Amino acid sequence: MMNNRRAHPPGPHAPAPxxxxxxxxxxxxxxxxxxxxxxxxxxxxxxxxxxxxxxGCGKSTLMRAIVGTQAKVTGTLEVxxxxxxxxxxxxxxxxxxxxxxxxxxxxxxxxxHYFAAILxxxxxxxxxxxxxxxxxxxDVDLTSHADSxxxxxxxGQRNRVSLAVALLGTPELLVLDEPTVGLDPVLRRDLWDxxxxxxADRGATLxxxxxxxxxxxxxxxxxxxxxxxxxxxxxxxALRTRTGAQTVEEAFLHLVDEATAQRTAGKExxx
Amino acid sequence: MTxxxxxxxxxxxxxxxxxxxxxxxxxQLRHDPRTIALMLVIPCLMLLLLRYVFDGSPHTFDAxxxxxxxxxxxxxxxxxTSIATxxxxxxxxxxxxxxxxxxxxxxxxxxxxxxxGLAIVQSALATGLAxxxxxxxxxxxxxxxLLVALLDALLGTALGLFVSAFAASEFQAVQFMPxxxxxxxxxxxxxxxxxxxxxVLEAISDVLPMSYAVDGMNxxxxxxxxxxxxxxxxxxxxxxxxxxxxxxxxxxxxxxx
Numbered sequence: 215m216m217n218n219r220r221a222h223p224p225g226p227h228a229p230a231p232x233x234x235x236x237x238x239x240x241x242x243x244x245x246x247x248x249x250x251x252x253x254x255x256x257x258x259x260x261x262x263x264x265x266x267x268x269x270g271c272g273k274s275t276l277m278r279a280i281v282g283t284q285a286k287v288t289g290t291l292e293v294x295x296x297x298x299x300x301x302x303x304x305x306x307x308x309x310x311x312x313x314x315x316x317x318x319x320x321x322x323x324x325x326x327h328y329f330a331a332i333l334x335x336x337x338x339x340x341x342x343x344x345x346x347x348x349x350x351x352x353d354v355d356l357t358s359h360a361d362s363x364x365x366x367x368x369x370g371q372r373n374r375v376s377l378a379v380a381l382l383g384t385p386e387l388l389v390l391d392e393p394t395v396g397l398d399p400v401l402r403r404d405l406w407d408x409x410x411x412x413x414a415d416r417g418a419t420l421x422x423x424x425x426x427x428x429x430x431x432x433x434x435x436x437x438x439x440x441x442x443x444x445x446x447x448x449x450x451x452a453l454r455t456r457t458g459a460q461t462v463e464e465a466f467l468h469l470v471d472e473a474t475a476q477r478t479a480g481k482e483x484x485x
Numbered sequence: 486m487t488x489x490x491x492x493x494x495x496x497x498x499x500x501x502x503x504x505x506x507x508x509x510x511x512x513q514l515r516h517d518p519r520t521i522a523l524m525l526v527i528p529c530l531m532l533l534l535l536r537y538v539f540d541g542s543p544h545t546f547d548a549x550x551x552x553x554x555x556x557x558x559x560x561x562x563x564x565x566t567s568i569a570t571x572x573x574x575x576x577x578x579x580x581x582x583x584x585x586x587x588x589x590x591x592x593x594x595x596x597x598x599x600x601x602g603l604a605i606v607q608s609a610l611a612t613g614l615a616x617x618x619x620x621x622x623x624x625x626x627x628x629x630x631l632l633v634a635l636l637d638a639l640l641g642t643a644l645g646l647f648v649s650a651f652a653a654s655e656f657q658a659v660q661f662m663p664x665x666x667x668x669x670x671x672x673x674x675x676x677x678x679x680x681x682x683x684x685v686l687e688a689i690s691d692v693l694p695m696s697y698a699v700d701g702m703n704x705x706x707x708x709x710x711x712x713x714x715x716x717x718x719x720x721x722x723x724x725x726x727x728x729x730x731x732x733x734x735x736x737x738x739x740x741x742x
Contacts, residue, residue, distance in 0.1 A: 244742050281584050285740040299740065304586040315577030319516045320509070328512075331505035332587045335498045363516065379581070 232295050234259045234387050234419035235280055239289035242275050248442060249275045252289070255437055255447045257421055259386075262413050264433030265423040266466070272442040273423040274312060277389050280421070281309045294386055305333055308380030308388045312395070314372040315379075318365030322356055322375050323347065325364055326382065333383040350378040353408060370397045377405075381412075388412065390422045394429065406432045427463035438466055445469045499591055506587075506595025510569065511602070524565070524603065528557040528611040536619040543620065550621045551706045552675045554612055554630055555698040558604045558638035560666055566600055566645030567658045574649065583739045593734055597642050604638025605631070625705035629715065633701045636722040640694055643729035650736030669695035674703075694725035 235257035242250040250272045257263045265273050278284035279291060282299025291298040294306055316325045330343040351360050354374040359367065364375055377393055390409075394402045406429070412418040413434075422433065430436055431450055438445040438453075446453055446469055450462050459465040514521055532550060539546040573579045582592060612630050615621040623630065644665055652658035672682070672690035679690050690696045701718030708715070 283580055283584055283740055285738075285742045301586070304584060307584070309581065309584050311577050311580065313577055315581045317509070317513060317578060318576070319513045324509070324512055328505060328509040329581075329585070332502055332582065332585050335501040335505065337501070 232259075233257055233292075234294060235421065236292045237290065240276075240279065240291050241288045242272075242279055242284060243286040243288075244275070250279070251442045253442075253444045255444055257419060257437075258435065259419045260413055260417050261434035262409055262420045262422060262432070263435045263437060264430050265421060265437045265439065266427060266430055266462075267425065267439035267445075269425050271439045273425075273439060274391055276439070277309075277391050277421065277423060281307060281389055283309075305383060306386045308382070308385035310373075310376050310380045310388075310390045310393055312391045314364075314369075314376035316364045316372065316375045319363065321361050321363055322351060322367075322378070323360045325375060326350055326378060329379045330382050346382055346384075350381045353381050354378045355404060370401060373397070374405075384416060384418075386418060388418055388420045390420065392423055392425070394424065394426075402429075427461070427466060430462035436462065438469060440470055440473070443473075445473060499588060502587055502591040503594040503598060506592055507598035507602070510596060510599035513569075514599075514603070520565075521603075524561050525607055525610055528553075528561070528607060529614050531557070532611060532615050532619060536615075543622070546619075547622045547706060548703065549675065550615050550619070551623065551630065551702040552673070552699045554608065554615060555633050555637045555702040556670065556673075556675070556695070557611060558608050558634050559641040559644075559695065559698065560662070561607065562600050562604055562638045562641030563645040563666060564659070564662060565603075566596060566642045567649045567652065567661060568645075568655060570596070570646050570649040571652055571655060571658045579737070580741070583737065589734045589737045592737065593646065593730055596646065597639060597730065600642045601635060601639055604635055604641075608634035608638070623706055624709050625707075625711075625715075629705045629711065630702060633698060633705070633719060633722070636719060636726065637695075637698045640698070640722055640726040640729070643726045643733060646733035647729050647736065650733070666695075669693045672696065673699045675699060694722055697721040697725075 233256045235255075237256075238254050240250055240253040241248060253276065265276065267273055275284060279287045280293055280298055282293075282303065287298070293303055296303055317328075320328070326347040327343065330347050334343055334346070348357075351357050354377050356371065356374055356378065359371065364372055367375065373393065373396070377390070380388060380390070394405055397405065409420050409422065410432075413420055422429075424430070433450060435447070435449055436453060437447050445466070448456070453462060453465045454460070457465040457468040459468055532553065535550060535553065536546055539549070570579075573582075583589075608631050612627055612634065616623060616627050616630075648661040648665060649658060652661060672679070672686060672693055673695040674690070679687050679696060682690065697718040701715055701722065704712050704715040704718065
């Protein structure tokens with residue numbers, strides 16, 4: 215097995231060794247407020263990790279820290295074996311913000327062609343870019359709309375254009391901030407199928423945030439967050455077993471109660 | 486040897502990121518033909534208006550017309566760039582671009598290229614109309630007028646990019662126009678020669694870039710060849726544009742709170 219791997223250098227299909235993301239004592243300040251407190255977790259490669267928690271718990275901040283766009287980050291945060299935000303990572307990570315960040319006055323194809331030219335510039339790469347753009351549009355099922363202006367699309371469609379941009383250049387790590395919000399159930403299922411294909415066929419690591427707990431069951435691993443702290447870092451199954459709950463939602467509630475009880479107990483001991 | 490080739494390739498790729506950005510900015514404008522029409526037609530209309538306002542005194546038209554040829558590109562490019570970069574900041578596309586392998590200089594060069602190109606078209610139309618149809622009497626070469634107009638456009642782009650960092654909305658961005666441009670307009674020598682102003686105002690006008698833009702235009706108006714004053718004026722405008730572009734680059738942050 216080891217010899218085998220050495221014979222074939224790790225390509226996109228054989229995940230490289232080491233975790234995709236490793237955080238230790240990660241703290242983020244916004245003003246005087248600590249938006250993330252001493253967070254510690256690991257995101258394994260080639261899997262879908264769900265980042266779940268109520269709105270405002272720090273999910274987006276954590277994702278921005280991983281992508282390297284968040285200021286005032288302290289502690290250890292390693293992404294694909296390098297410190298988060300370092301320049302060589304910029305072409306290896308695909309990032310989708312909550313609000314679709316595409317140009318409303320360009321067509322879908324023009325949007326993708328521009329971002330492709332930033333990722334993979336030069337005239338020599340033109341054919342590769344064409345192929346990449348066509349594939350990304352097909353991935354998010356917008357081929358029939360490819361020449362529509364992004365500004366004329368529905369909110370859900372524009373979100374998918376934003377996702378398509380992140381798929382350009384076959385990134386090793388995809389950081390998706392609430393990619394399924396506001397989508398109908400059929401589209402949501404299709405996107406989750408796409409996420410699983412990306413992990414299984416292209417060996418991509420996905421970190422997907424959501425505040426809808428029923429999406430948790432579709433992830434390989436879960437990070438549960440609340441008020442800037444990490445409540446759990448485990449598989450959905452292990453979480454249910456550990457807490458004796460039927461669903462991840464129940465497990466989450468159980469963990470929240472447990473954490474609150476611990477905190478009150480802690481305060482009483484201090485007194 | 487290999488390193489030089491790698492460096493050269495790296496530079497070419499950087500250039501193609503800038504040209505891709507310029508092409509994108511122009512493509513966005515193409516979906517907005519009304520803005521292009523306004524940018525190109527309004528300076529011409531204003532010059533036409535001015536020509537007949539000073540119907541009885543062609544010399545006044547010469548002086549003000551030449552100055553305006555330098556001021557139009559500055560104002561238009563200031564407005565267009567400040568709104569365009571503000572939209573880039575608020576739509577999240579700037580954050581996305583800065584999370585990608587795009588240098589800040591590549592982005593700024595892309596904007597400067599796109600709006601500089603547009604400014605050439607705008608200035609060529611306005612200068613051509615003024616010189617050949619409205620009888621603007623220029624002693625020097627109209628090409629030098631075009632050169633100053635282009636430098637002014639770059640200065641406008643630079644100022645627009647810089648102030649967009651301090652505007653939280655389109656409303657604020659538009660209000661920066663009177664704040665940044667109007668004082669320069671009043672003090673640049675368009676209304677009265679700068680030496681006739683109060684000494685304090687004259688001193689202030691000495692450090693405002695638009696004064697040199699207008700001075701440069703007037704040099705072309707009065708002299709057949711490139712004077713040293715013209716060269717100084719052109720260099721000052723170009724230097725200011727570069728300086729403000731540098732300041733603008735500093736306002737583009739990869740990491741934000």
